[in-house]
Amino acid sequence: MFQLNSTITWAVAFASAAAIASALILSWLLASGWAWRLATDVPNDRSMHTKPTPRMGGWGIVPVGALAIGLAAPYLWGIAVAMLFLAIVSHVDDRRGLPARVRFAAHIIASVAVVAAYSSGLAWFWVPVFVVALAWLINLYNFMDGADGLAGGMAFFGFGGYAVAALAGPHPSIGLGWACAAIAGAAAGFLLLNFHPAKLFLGDAGSISLGFLAGAFGYWGWRHEVWPLWFPLVVFAPFIVDASVTLLRRLLRGEKFWQAHREHYYQRMVRLGVGHARTALYWYAIMLVGAVVSLSVLTSSPAIQWMSIAIWGLILFLIGAAIDVRWSRFQILTSK
Template identity: 45%
Template sequence: MFATLVGGIYTVAGGRVEFSAGFGTGAHGFAMMVVWGGLAVLAIVSFFDDALSLAPLWRLLVQIGVAAAIVKAVADLGVWQTAFAVLLMVWMVNLYNFMDGMDGFAAGMAVVGFGALSVVAKLQGAEAPAEGCAIVAGAALGFLFINFPPARLFMGDLGSTLLGALAGLMLLVFHQEGILPVWLGILIFSPFVVDATVTLIRRVLRGERFWEAHRQHYYQRLVRRGWGHRKTVLAEYVLMALTASSAVIANGLPLRLQWAIIGVWVLIYAVLMYAIDRTEPKENEAAPV
């Protein structure tokens, strides 16, 4: 457990610098207090979850409350937009938590995701967010050297929760500031988004206890099929690099072409998931990897 907590704290340190660089000079003081306070609450809850395994419902309620407070503080949105922004932040938090089940996966996604956000911000002339996201990507890359399979240190809920919160907040801020539309931000993180979302929906439709540990994520199924952690995570890195590159390129294109690119990726994901579903032998999927 100690190594897990240290890994989480190491990752959070990068997030702290990111917020200082990306928002410290331009954001209103009260908004920054809310952001820092919210992140502190998430960190504390995640720390105790690492140590004590808190009930999922309590974690979710805290996440919703923190996300609502942060969204209200940093954005002036209508009711439905606010609801979507809160849902996005909560889902990004849980995406990182759900998908931090394979050595090097969540850290690699942070390297690619925040790296792509940094490139987009730099191209748009937004220097502070570009610098901040680059710092997070760099921190994640440093951590990846000891987290790549076979890992010597693990991120834990503390690290994955804070990275997810940072990702959700950056997507919101980038959209609001006209740096990157949220649909392209989601495309960058789509290897996480698609796997976790589709798996959750399938489990709900089957009437399963979807909040419990399982091994039904597509990346877990590839590992079980003999790919192993290293081959699977390298394949995910390639997928992440392609989706991130597509989003960076699409950001300079007309809206209809942006959505055309997203449509192509929807088809690609559908084919990939169908191939895994079609060729996988039936087996008991109750136990976690």
């Protein structure tokens, strides 16, 4: 018990230090004017905001996260290096814009590196499956970064759930838990400046990095038996389901899935009049429930686990269906 309490104390310390460091870095960048020089988001007809806003919030999370990984879990150095690589490429995209093929190539390189590095004992035919899955998670996290407080909140609850499972689950991994706690803390520091009305946005350097970490930590935890394969998927299910359903709809209509749009469920909620702040709070509730469900059945029998997953999936489906119904009514009213 003493050892667990000590472990949790250190996790809280990592999270608190990361939150303070992230908030201080971003506050300084804003106060000094460097935030605007690094990258600025100018609104267009697909944007959910109406005024230019710095989009460099990732630089409060990425360096803090890399340092935390180095201190808490140095054996995950490869993941930290791949994250920094993606952050640099994505920052260039934030500033100047990069062709989609260049961005996707970077995502594939990072995904291949991580999956290959921890593929011992994995059947060869699973390697491309996990590479594609990780690359998709990288992109869907970026797609879901379109409303104040949303992506930062998913990072807080998602990596917070990872931390609890890694520290207090049936197969603890202390270093991984501390690293995840630090990422959650850094996201909390960012949220202080990103909750509506946002003073800055995450930017691709932040959203791509967080999506990569969500997948890489989830994959590493599964490969080292910290948690079952379904656990990361359920923890991040709110983002995975929204982005995947939206992508499928766009593909069926023959649209380019990588182009910006305003068709995600969270975007529809904002446009329906729920607003940025309440939309974020509703999503926080969904994220929290998903994390709690995942953690509560972590040690249950497979039957209980899969039943819980099915019920949670049904709940997410019903939430999406309710938004679809309201959106259809809204379109009918506004088309008259």
